Amino acid sequence: MKIKHTRLCMLGLTVIAGWFASVNAGEKSFDNGRYYLRVGALGASPELSSYQHSLDPATRCVYHSGSEATASYVVNLHMPDGHKIIGLNYDFYDSDAAGYTAAKIIRSDGTIAGSSYVVAVLSQGSYFGYSSEYEELLTPHIIDNSRYQYVMQFYRINPTAQDDDLQMCQARVVLEPGP
Amino acid sequence: MNTIIKQAVRLIVMILISLQLSAEEKAMIDENRPFGGTSIRYISSSAAGMYPTDPGYTYQGNYLSGCRYSNSGLLELVENIDIPDGSRIISVTAMGEDMSSGWFGYTLQVDGQDIANQASSGTLAYNLMTIGEYIDFHMPYFSYQQQKVTMTLSQLGSSIKICGYRIGYLPPDVADDVIFVNNFYR
Numbered sequence: 001m002k003i004k005h006t007r008l009c010m011l012g013l014t015v016i017a018g019w020f021a022s023v024n025a026g027e028k029s030f031d032n033g034r035y036y037l038r039v040g041a042l043g044a045s046p047e048l049s050s051y052q053h054s055l056d057p058a059t060r061c062v063y064h065s066g067s068e069a070t071a072s073y074v075v076n077l078h079m080p081d082g083h084k085i086i087g088l089n090y091d092f093y094d095s096d097a098a099g100y101t102a103a104k105i106i107r108s109d110g111t112i113a114g115s116s117y118v119v120a121v122l123s124q125g126s127y128f129g130y131s132s133e134y135e136e137l138l139t140p141h142i143i144d145n146s147r148y149q150y151v152m153q154f155y156r157i158n159p160t161a162q163d164d165d166l167q168m169c170q171a172r173v174v175l176e177p178g179p
Numbered sequence: 180m181n182t183i184i185k186q187a188v189r190l191i192v193m194i195l196i197s198l199q200l201s202a203e204e205k206a207m208i209d210e211n212r213p214f215g216g217t218s219i220r221y222i223s224s225s226a227a228g229m230y231p232t233d234p235g236y237t238y239q240g241n242y243l244s245g246c247r248y249s250n251s252g253l254l255e256l257v258e259n260i261d262i263p264d265g266s267r268i269i270s271v272t273a274m275g276e277d278m279s280s281g282w283f284g285y286t287l288q289v290d291g292q293d294i295a296n297q298a299s300s301g302t303l304a305y306n307l308m309t310i311g312e313y314i315d316f317h318m319p320y321f322s323y324q325q326q327k328v329t330m331t332l333s334q335l336g337s338s339i340k341i342c343g344y345r346i347g348y349l350p351p352d353v354a355d356d357v358i359f360v361n362n363f364y365r
Contacts, residue, residue: 076228
């Protein structure tokens with residue numbers, strides 16, 4: 001009888017251990033239930049056709065080389081309905097103390113009044129090199145493509161910086177699948 | 180005893196019927212727009228993120244509203260779209276402002292063939308307006324060749340803005356099971 005109980009216990013433990021192993025394996029492959037959408041600034045479209053911008057061939061990062069104080073470059077984001085935006089990671093090069101660049105997700109219904117920032121990550125200035133920043137939303141944003149368009153805006157401000165002191169490299173949207 | 184059995188059988192049948200209805204309801208297109216519980220998926224794009232087909236175009240935009248316009252009165256923006264093979268494209272909508280005798284319009288193409296196109300044609304709407312239509316286009320399974328889906332937004336005339344577009348589609352797993360009606364949110 002004791003042997004039977006021991007065998008049953010062993011079997012139970014094996015099943016439970018197997019279940020945990022399978023769950024952990026799934027989480028690892030999906031990074032704890034999250035996944036990422038990477039958006040390169042290289043593919044962004046300038047807000048004005050007159051904007052001059054250049055590519056750093058070594059890093060594949062983009063910098064604004066025109067005379068404007070501010071400039072923005074936009075990429076459309078196509079994300080699944082019902083999924084959640086959890087956060088935004090921004091990779092950049094910043095060697096200017098005063099200026100900065102930013103990656104921002106904008107949700108728009110086609111009007112200025114109906115548009116807002118979902119999340120914005122700034123390069124913060126004077127990193128003197130390549131770095132990245134991450135911002136997590138306090139409340140995850142549920143994607144609704146039926147009412148809104150979503151874009152990634154790469155933004156740069158500073159009239160005095162050298163062109164290539166402020167480079168926009170890549171943004172990574174952190175997402176969770178919906179129900 | 181027989182009465183109890185009959186009532187029990189009737190109850191079971193009613194439960195089965197209600198379950199069946201629930202399954203059908205899930206398969207029907209929901210008139211309401213929210214996500215979840217509906218089979219429709221949407222792809223939305225802002226004009227601010229689209230590319231001009233001709234580098235010679237000049238344009239201005241507003242990244243917040245997503246709208247773009249050309250002072251020269253001529254602009255064409257294009258974008259390639261990923262829609263899964265086997266889907267059904269069911270609606271096309273373009274957003275813009277039309278404050279002159281000119282127009283803004285859209286052309287949706289699959290493999291170079293027009294699937295849908297329309298223009299605002301001098302509507303004189305002083306706020307954001309939409310143009311669009313319901314369609315029923317099956318995306319074939321062509322895994323061996325490129326099946327390019329392209330959306331083009333155009334402007335002709337001054338005082339016109341192009342703001343973006345929205346495409347409604349049914350993903351392949353439900354594309355053949357859904358009852359097609361035209362009274363859903365476009």
